[in-house]
Amino acid sequence: GAVVSQHPSWVICKSGTSVKIECRSLDFQATTMFWYRQFPKQSLMLMATSNEGSKATYEQGVEKDKFLINHASLTLSTLTVTSAHPEDSSFYICSARRAGGPKDTQYFGPGTRLTVL
Amino acid sequence: EDQVTQSPEALRLQEGESSSLNCSYTVSGLRGLFWYRQDPGKGPEFLFTLYSAGEEKEKERLKATLTKKESFLHITAPKPEDSATYLCAVPNNAGNMLTFGGGTRLMVKP
Numbered sequence: 001g002a003v004v005s006q007h008p009s010w011v012i013c014k015s016g017t018s019v020k021i022e023c024r025s026l027d028f029q030a031t032t033m034f035w036y037r038q039f040p041k042q043s044l045m046l047m048a049t050s051n052e053g054s055k056a057t058y059e060q061g062v063e064k065d066k067f068l069i070n071h072a073s074l075t076l077s078t079l080t081v082t083s084a085h086p087e088d089s090s091f092y093i094c095s096a097r098r099a100g101g102p103k104d105t106q107y108f109g110p111g112t113r114l115t116v117l
Numbered sequence: 118e119d120q121v122t123q124s125p126e127a128l129r130l131q132e133g134e135s136s137s138l139n140c141s142y143t144v145s146g147l148r149g150l151f152w153y154r155q156d157p158g159k160g161p162e163f164l165f166t167l168y169s170a171g172e173e174k175e176k177e178r179l180k181a182t183l184t185k186k187e188s189f190l191h192i193t194a195p196k197p198e199d200s201a202t203y204l205c206a207v208p209n210n211a212g213n214m215l216t217f218g219g220g221t222r223l224m225v226k227p
Contacts (some may be wrong), residue, residue, distance in 0.1 A: 002163070004160075006160075032213065034214075034215075042219075043204065043217045043218065043219050043220055044161070044204075044217050046214060046215070049213055049214065071138065091158075093160045093161070095161075097158075102166050103148065103149060103166075103168070103212065104149055104151075104166075104208040104212040105146055105149075105151065105166050106151075106163075106215060106217075107163055108153070108161045108162070108163070109160050109162035110159050110160045111158070111159060111160045113158070
C-alpha cells in the first residue's frame with residue numbers, strides 16, 4: 001500500500017499559460033500532502049504543505065500567488081502554476097502522509113516534468 | 118536548524134562489491150530518519166524509517182543502521198539494478214517537514 005500518483009507525468013506549455021498538476025493517494029487517506037520541486041542533480045526543495053480543507057503553508061521564497069495549492073479531499077491535492085515562465089521549468093513532486101501510518105513517513109509520487117517554452 | 122549531510126556524493130562500485138553510504142545529521146530532537154531511493158526522472162521510493170539509535174532495518178541487499186549522529190546504508194553484493202540516488206531525510210520537531218541530504222548517486226557496474 002501507500003501508492004501516490006501524479007498527473008500528468010510531463011507537460012510542455014507556452015510562457016504565460018497556467019498548468020495544473022494533480023496528486024492522488026490511491027490506496028490511503030492523506031492527512032497532509034507536500035509539494036516539492038527538484039532541479040537537475042539537486043535534492044528536493046519543499047515548496048508547500050497542505051492539509052485537507054485548509055490553506056497551504058508555503059516555504060519562504062515560494063510565491064503563493066504563483067503556485068496555487070488546493071487540497072480538496074483526503075486523496076487529492078492540486079498544484080497550479082499560474083502564468084508559467086521558463087524559470088518555472090522543473091521537476092515537481094508531491095508526497096503524502098498517511099493517516100495512521102508510520103510516524104512522519106512521506107510517500108512520494110512519480111513526479112511531473114514541467115517545461116515552459 | 119536541522120542539517121543533513123550525505124557522503125560520498127557519488128560512488129562507483131563493481132557488481133558484488135559491498136560498501137556503505139553515510140548520512141550525518143544534526144537535529145534538536147530526533148523523530149526518525151528516513152531512507153529513500155530515487156531513480157532518474159522519478160519520485161523517491163520509500164525504503165526505511167529508523168526511530169532510535171541502535172535500530173536496524175533490512176530489505177534485500179540493503180541494511181540501514183542508526184546512531185545518535187549518523188545513519189549508514191549498507192549495500193551487500195550490489196547489482197546494477199541497485200544503481201540510483203539514495204536520499205536520507207529527517208523530520209522537523211513538528212513532524213510536518215522533511216530535511217533532505219544532498220543524496221549519494223550510486224553506480225554499480227556489471
